[in-house]
Amino acid sequence: MNKLLPYILFLFFLIPQLFAQTIIKGRITDKKGEALPGANVFIKGSYDGASSDAEGNFSFRTSRKDTATLAASFVGYENYAQKITLNNATLELTIQMQESMNVLNTVTITAGTFEASDSKKMVMLKPLDIVTTAGGGADITAVMQLLPGAQRVGEQEGLFVRGGSANETKTVIDGMIVQNPFFSSTPDVPQRGRFTPFMFKGTSFSTGGYSAQYGQALSSVLLLNTKDKTDDASGWNIGANLAGLGATYTHKGSISGSVYYTNLSPFFNLMKSNVLFDKAPQGINTSLTINENLTKNSSLKVYGTYSDSQSSMLFPSYDDAGTHYSFDLKNKNLFTNGTYQVNFDEGRWVLLTGLSYSHNTDRIKIGNDDGDRLDERTQARAVMTRLFGKNNASSVLFGAEFHAIRVGNIYNEYDFRLKDNYSAAFVETEVYLTPKLAGRFGMRTEYTSVISKANIAPRISLAYKTGQYSQVSLAAGQFYQTPEKNYLYLNQQLGYELANHLILNYQLIKNDRTFRIEGFKKDYKNLVLEHTNYYDPNPYRFPTGPTDNSGKGYAQGFDVFFRDKKSIKSGEFWLTYSFLDTERLFRNYQKATTPTFASKHNVSVVYKQFFEKIGTNVGVTFTHTSGRPNYDFATTSFTPEYTKPYQNVSLSASHIRTIKGNFIVFYATLDNVFARKNVFGYRYSGDGKQRFEVIPPMYRTFFIGLSMNLSKQMSKPKEADLDNL
Template sequence: MRIRLILLAYFFLSQTLAFAQTILSGKVLDEKNKPLPGVNVFIKGSFDGTSTDVAGTFRFETTESGTKILVFSMLGFESQEVKVELAGGELTIPALTLREEFNELNTVTISAGAMEASDEKKSVILRPLDIVTTPSANGDIIGAFQTLPGTSTVGNDGRLFVRGGDASEVGIYIDGLKVANSYGTTAANVPTRNRFNPNLFKGTFFSTGGYSAEYGQALSSALAMNTKDVAARSQGDLSVLSVGAGYSHTLANDKQSISLSGNILDLAPYQAMVKQNFEWERAPHGWDLEIAGQTKLKKGGMLKVLARTEGGGMELWQALPGVEGKGVLVNLKNSYSYAQSNWRKAYDNGWSLFSGASYSHNRDQIRYDSAEIDRGNDLSHLKFTAVKDFSGRVSAKSGAELFIHSYSERMVRAELSRSFDDQEGYLFTEWDWYLSRKFVLRGGLRAGHSTLAKDTWLDPRGSLAYQVSENGTLSLAAGRFHQLPVDNFRVLNLELQNSQSKHLILNYLLQKEGLTFRAETFYKSYEGLVLFEGNPQSPSLLQNGGEGFAKGFDLFFRDRKSLKNTDYWITYSFVDSKRSYNQYVTEVQPDFAPKHNFSVVVKHFVTRLKSQIGASFSFNDGYTYTNPNFTGEMNSKTRSYQNLSLSWSYLPKPNLIIHGAVTNVLGSENIFGYNYSLTPDESGSYDSLPIQQSAPRFIVIGVFLTLSKDKNANMLNNL
């Protein structure tokens, strides 16, 4: 009897199982309709499944029943899910096509006009550490970028000049927010520096043209600097230099960090020991305080705040051609504040949101001989952006911005003043289409409106990239760019309109392990540049009547592989730039745009000495200027500019760095032009004085000590 019951139960169960079994079959293809072997095919939430064979087909049995999800997945392809009804028997799935999965690691990137400086990106030209250790930069962000293609070194200025454009044509941003007056205020022909410490940033994006629709109001270039996220550890950093000292303290945990830093600068002791070409009444001096905080929010996202305040000044005698004595006494005092906060978050549905606000305030008090000028500049920036990844192939970034801008000048003794207020609104959108892993298109629009200029404009921009070989990419970029005139011109004529530039750029980038080669050719046109009568100190009859062009090519080669413990890069740029602008009514080569620009940077680490030795050499073929003793505009040219700089960084202990650097080691007598007397002498000749460096060379020695629980931590660990 027991045996009969067992046989009956077995027979019943076997019939049930046979009835519940479903056989699934089908075929999987790629986008070219070719069989795709190795695809995992399985029922979601079960162990039933198989893989496709060499013909792309699959077949397997399952005891699952009802409505289920059939999953198709393979590395490098977008997974797909198909709803199926399992009711026994055989079920044939219609032929399915899997699409390639695109991401930053396996797709081509657009490199025309763009240079990343971030350890997080695939296409890296310079890293944050490179910016700090470039010998000629002396810790200045701009000094490091002057060794990159497309830039020109103007030694009596210190700002960033790009492809025949003036330094005012470069827009500078921190975390996507505009920074006004990002350079320290200085006297004529005394070079300035960027106000911000490179240790503050985790990376930078530098465009030599054709930049994103996200940025505007810059005819030449956009330099976007991104601050660090939450710090890795708590530590204190002490720096003592030959020109000042500073201390920074960071408190950090897994969720948040805050850093407070302060610095003092005074060149008086240094200038007392090193011969100067200028006669200083009071050497450049200053102080700054800075606070930066980062917080990871509970539901994801990041909140950052940054605030900085500083003050400083200088006083010197500026000699005048044809006039005996010291010349004119120039006294300059500057105060500056900058604050911003920004929030960003990425959502699981493909949306990424960003919002931020910043405020810049700059005040200059200038005494030039008997004249006293008080100058103020304020800029508020509100910004919101949204990025949507519709798929691995289509992504869009859109946003809105508002700028509130005020500027004022006051002649203190004469009790005269002038000012303006402007509100500028912008909308932008930019779309990326990945047509394949090797081919990407980008199109963008930026619309702007100025209440003061009473003008509305629209800038289309586009670019594309195609991977021509395993390591080589060809990119093309084009676009239109608008920029309102500089403040000291706008305040003289409130009806001045935008200047306009059009860019066309062709780029080839070759990158493999330890080697980078970049070649780029470009053409820029200019319309509506500001023209005036008189000289820049007292211009009159300002109007948008100037035009011009800039064309040329850049070459860049970097090698971190061939020579042991050695990293070097070589840059050459050719720029043919002519424009009618300012007081020049004919198209001339600007005094800030040398035709030939060459630089070499070499860094070698000597393990036995625990040292890094660096050298950099910069060269250009000279600067144009107008000699009134001859006819014509920009009719003369200085001899070539040359600067060899050396540096040595020694690590006696992991948390201690001793650094020394000297610029212009060979003492080249670099001349940047000439100042001429306003009237001729008795013989009919105009007297002149050369515009030269403030000193034959600059020497800096510094000691950097890090205090933390981790005795191996130092300032370089922050980069």
């Protein structure tokens, strides 16, 4: 699907979650009655909660029913817990916290990681953050590209992190690798992700130095954990926009079914496109979610989705000026994911098991040539965690996983296929060495049958508390990845590629303001190098020369991040800057140089404002990326020619209204307001004598839609409800 298939899922799940049935408010103090600003208050087992203000006051809503446990935490104080009864009214409390003799549970491992899924840690991006970020298109990956360490590569989907290519980042849902997290790739037209943000509690985006629980990613993992069951609500949600129609029905908060029909013809009839479509992207997508608390100690989550889509585009022929060739794509994708979690011994032991299966087929016709792509993955995973220490702050976990992978590429008479049985085992412990020093130590071992090789990867992270609101963190480790399939089709004697990470981080979080600076060094070894007599910049080329693991490289630099949710009433602001210095000798490069997907400077500025009286949220995003290097066809000098800097200003707005007891969200976006003619790179004719610019599918896009919740049980949301999603 085209990257401009925005927002089909935008806010489809928003309305049912905006409204809560019980208001919980009050004040948090110490035993002397002094206010404790910035304390976390939340319902255990959910993500309903808030932070206290300068006077210690807090207020939030929850859709939980019957009894629940209200918890509170604050630096230097004992954790607080109290049983409460939720009765669809307003519950007002005064919480008095006791000062702790130790602060073991206040240090958090943060180097290389942005968390959004743990109410005791720094919250970075909730689902509502993602869908209200202008320029993100309600797409998880697109918004992640606005965070430190990542950058936008406008002609290809994926996360490019700290000098790493897109295939060096893996997407993980509930611990399971997603084989096809994006809609099927088309030449120079990036695709959006397959999953809506409202499926998940939040996001954990690792820019390096990540946990030993995960592997097969030289640069980064994007961790997505699906939501827990929190209520018994039932109802319909119906949405319509320029990309299609959709409907979702939820039954008692346990079973949810969705169907979406997509057709971009109305959108392309209104907007001028730089891509010629013989058939606009269209398709149908269905999904089923089961989320049930089997007992008070166990839960089951099952998610399945099936999509069938097709499109036909006309691309310029780089050999014959003025002529085009067709690229027809028919895609079928099936993905299922199930997890079972149980805790016992009063929660000190937790077992998480998972099963997943994905199957993706692409039927492709390029001009008169036929081609097929196949991806299939079956995986099983089990993790046992033991919590110990004061407040169960420390832990040790061990686990294992197995993947049966099958991939294939067919192009005319060429038929390439691979099978791989990949297995891994890991152990990791997080302990508090002193009241101010925490450590996480892990080890991972992997075996890949396609190359018949194993590895052992140690990982370590340390965090030291430097003040009441600040800390420094250090992370280091080894990260292995099996070579790309195009190389393995021709040579299965290759070994693992390797990246060594070293990350140093400082962060300060106070009064809803976050400041973070992080330096990093990444050394690449054993990269696949193709030995050819010339350089071909075509990113879709198939290897032609002999290959080995003699490639190498490095990436180093620093990131700065600042987020302020305090200074502007009902508004927030964040600023990101990343500096990158990187070189590589890999693929069919003839010498070590900066790869074409890397840019030295990346800046993002995001501002959001909520107007409670009119129920409207507006946002603006500015992004700047310095020029990326380009190397001429058959060059030996590798002297770079840089594209002009990429710049984009985007606007978004959403408005909530009540009509006959039903809630409707109207939303609109305007991307690349000033229609800047950005260039992402160049393509060449077969003889290298002609060069053509790679440009966005559209220079400016405008998009509108609505989402309606057919339920009369809810009341109009307030700013606090939106903020506490």
